[in-house]
Amino acid sequence: xxxxxxxxxxxxxxxxxxxxxxxxxxxxxxxxxxxxxxxxxxxxxxxxxxxxxxxxxxxxxxxxxxxxxxxxxxxxxxxxxxxxxxxxxxxxxxxxxxxxxxxxxxxxxxxxxxxxxxxxxxxxxxxxxxxxxxxxxxxxxxxxxxxxxxxxxxxxxxxxxxxxxxxxxxxxxxxxxxxxxxxxxxxxxxxxxxxx
Amino acid sequence: xxxxxxxxxxxxxxxxxxxxxxxxxxxxxxxxxxxxxxxxxxxxxxxxxxxxxxxxxxxxxxxxxxxxxxxxxxxxxxxxxxxxxxxxxxxxxxxxxxxxxxxxxxxxxxxxxxxxxxxxxxxxxxxxxxxxxxxxxxxxxxxxxxxxxxxxxxxxxxxxxxxxxxxxxxxxxxxxxxxxxxxxxxxxxxxxxxxxxxxxxxxxx
Numbered sequence: 001x002x003x004x005x006x007x008x009x010x011x012x013x014x015x016x017x018x019x020x021x022x023x024x025x026x027x028x029x030x031x032x033x034x035x036x037x038x039x040x041x042x043x044x045x046x047x048x049x050x051x052x053x054x055x056x057x058x059x060x061x062x063x064x065x066x067x068x069x070x071x072x073x074x075x076x077x078x079x080x081x082x083x084x085x086x087x088x089x090x091x092x093x094x095x096x097x098x099x100x101x102x103x104x105x106x107x108x109x110x111x112x113x114x115x116x117x118x119x120x121x122x123x124x125x126x127x128x129x130x131x132x133x134x135x136x137x138x139x140x141x142x143x144x145x146x147x148x149x150x151x152x153x154x155x156x157x158x159x160x161x162x163x164x165x166x167x168x169x170x171x172x173x174x175x176x177x178x179x180x181x182x183x184x185x186x187x188x189x190x191x192x193x194x195x196x
Numbered sequence: 197x198x199x200x201x202x203x204x205x206x207x208x209x210x211x212x213x214x215x216x217x218x219x220x221x222x223x224x225x226x227x228x229x230x231x232x233x234x235x236x237x238x239x240x241x242x243x244x245x246x247x248x249x250x251x252x253x254x255x256x257x258x259x260x261x262x263x264x265x266x267x268x269x270x271x272x273x274x275x276x277x278x279x280x281x282x283x284x285x286x287x288x289x290x291x292x293x294x295x296x297x298x299x300x301x302x303x304x305x306x307x308x309x310x311x312x313x314x315x316x317x318x319x320x321x322x323x324x325x326x327x328x329x330x331x332x333x334x335x336x337x338x339x340x341x342x343x344x345x346x347x348x349x350x351x352x353x354x355x356x357x358x359x360x361x362x363x364x365x366x367x368x369x370x371x372x373x374x375x376x377x378x379x380x381x382x383x384x385x386x387x388x389x390x391x392x393x394x395x396x397x398x399x400x401x
């Protein structure tokens with residue numbers, strides 16, 4: 001079904017047209033929670049790109065070679081969650097062992113990726129769009145890249161507006177949402193720019 | 197009796213999932229393109245929340261503290277799978293409109309948040325009332341946001357085939373049912389809630 005879609009259009013689709021944060025609203029908790037400074041936004045995005053790509057690989061193999069032959073498709077939700085939780089644990093072990101400084105700067109955000117709907121969303125969208133192995137991996141990676149771009153833009157903007165004199169009721173989250181609304185206006189228009 | 201009622205109202209006012217606890221933002225913004233989708237989504241979430249709260253509080257003495265989160269997630273994922281299959285079979289149009297957000301109820305922070313913060317410490321009946329209150333708060337907010345976006349985005353509100361009202365507009369602002377409108381609506385509503393809270397504090401209530 002999705003065999004004729006080129007890898008380039010899947011890539012553009014993941015990064016811009018179906019951008020996870022601004023168009024599909026996946027992973028908003030980290031979007032409003034971690035974008036207060038650029039450094040943690042960048043660390044979080046790196047971890048999400050890695051987990052998303054790996055989860056696409058593992059979940060594709062699990063779905064195609066275990067769940068479909070055994071006719072256990074209704075278990076996909078439960079098994080994908082377990083896969084993602086295990087991957088996050090693995091990433092946590094590796095980072096703690098080899099890069100202790102990065103581990104400390106990421107802090108709580110690393111385990112929180114398990115409940116980040118962006119990762120589970122990417123995996124489920126892969127299954128729903130019936131992507132092949134390569135297509136799933138490209139989509140997982142590009143979705144993570146789109147996430148990173150928006151996280152970096154948002155944290156850059158929020159760092160600059162913290163000292164702005166906004167009405168007290170607008171401080172914090174409401175202000176962040178209005179900024180996101182303007183960013184989303186730009187992303188909505190990619191629908192027309194890049195025909196699929 | 198008034199105690200039970202207060203417990204119920206707490207989920208709508210003070211512990212309102214969206215404006216009080218700021219949890220579960222993804223479905224709130226993604227599915228509120230119309231009132232109909234908002235109702236469908238909150239019905240699904242309410243079913244999962246009530247069932248998982250009852251289940252968790254009934255099993256809270258048996259669940260070991262160290263592995264409680266994976267167990268909560270498994271309990272929730274089971275009920276979400278039920279909702280997904282029932283919706284696919286009986287309301288296919290709604291199922292297609294909500295798409296990936298039905299399976300994503302499983303990572304909705306509201307549900308695991310209530311399981312961890314409330315159901316794990318309280319009895320079955322209290323947890324049921326808590327789940328009922330929180331789901332009602334969720335429903336109200338979703339319908340409010342969906343109503344605002346549908347009204348300005350399409351110029352009319354239509355619920356399950358009944359046209360509630362139309363507003364005479366030359367060009368409906370399609371912008372409102374696209375993603376920027378969602379951010380704009382929730383940002384504005386949150387600012388209004390903050391403003392009212394600040395006013396209340398000033399009056400010393």
